[in-house]
Amino acid sequence: MRRVRPLLIGGLGLVLTGLGGAVVAGGWQQATPREATPAADPIGDLLRSQPPVESAPAGAPAPKAPTPVTPAIQPTELTPAPTDPAATETAATEEAPQTVTEPDTPAPRRRLRVVVVEAIDKITAEKMRFEVPVGGRPVRFNSSLIFSARACELSAPGEPIEDAVAYMDVSLQPKGALPGTEARQIFRGWMFASSPAVSGLQHPLYDAWVVGCKT
Numbered sequence: 001m002r003r004v005r006p007l008l009i010g011g012l013g014l015v016l017t018g019l020g021g022a023v024v025a026g027g028w029q030q031a032t033p034r035e036a037t038p039a040a041d042p043i044g045d046l047l048r049s050q051p052p053v054e055s056a057p058a059g060a061p062a063p064k065a066p067t068p069v070t071p072a073i074q075p076t077e078l079t080p081a082p083t084d085p086a087a088t089e090t091a092a093t094e095e096a097p098q099t100v101t102e103p104d105t106p107a108p109r110r111r112l113r114v115v116v117v118e119a120i121d122k123i124t125a126e127k128m129r130f131e132v133p134v135g136g137r138p139v140r141f142n143s144s145l146i147f148s149a150r151a152c153e154l155s156a157p158g159e160p161i162e163d164a165v166a167y168m169d170v171s172l173q174p175k176g177a178l179p180g181t182e183a184r185q186i187f188r189g190w191m192f193a194s195s196p197a198v199s200g201l202q203h204p205l206y207d208a209w210v211v212g213c214k215t
Helices: 042-050 085-095
Strands: 015-017 022-024 029-031 114-121 129-133 140-141 147-152 164-172 185-190 206-214
Touching: 029 164, 114 147, 114 164, 129 140, 129 147, 147 206, 164 206
Parallel strands: none
Antiparallel strands: 015 022, 022 029, 114 129, 114 206, 140 147, 147 164, 164 185
């Protein structure tokens, strides 16, 4: 709060004080306030006297008028390729459906009525060639092996290999077996004359294979 000093006028000791002035005899007198003296600020005075100057960025000056930009890649107009009549005809021929020819039906095999078989006894080295009728009575070899033939065929003319194929049943009935003892079957299937080592009978005591077919 600001203090106001009393004003003395003449010999009157009555003084009215108030904010901003005083009432005395003869009228109102405005009190003159003291102005505050600002404190010294040397750094602020230096900055205000020398304002910072911002330098312009380095680079080429901006053009006064806009410069047109040319695209790097120019559009290319597509021109249809010339049509070759010969190529068109070739393509039409290739796309045309082709007729699939079925292979010729192979001729049927010849069926004969007799199978020619060859067998060997590995213990005695006895070897024999004999004939077995298709669908006929069984044939015995060395009184132990019993051969029965179901079919005998010769390869057709269109087949790559000329061969004789027979469907055989081979049973074993050892020597000295009691009467009425049934024979044990040891082979059933096709025998090929062209591959006796693959399709023939292979037994610890006997070997047998097909040689051919005959009427």
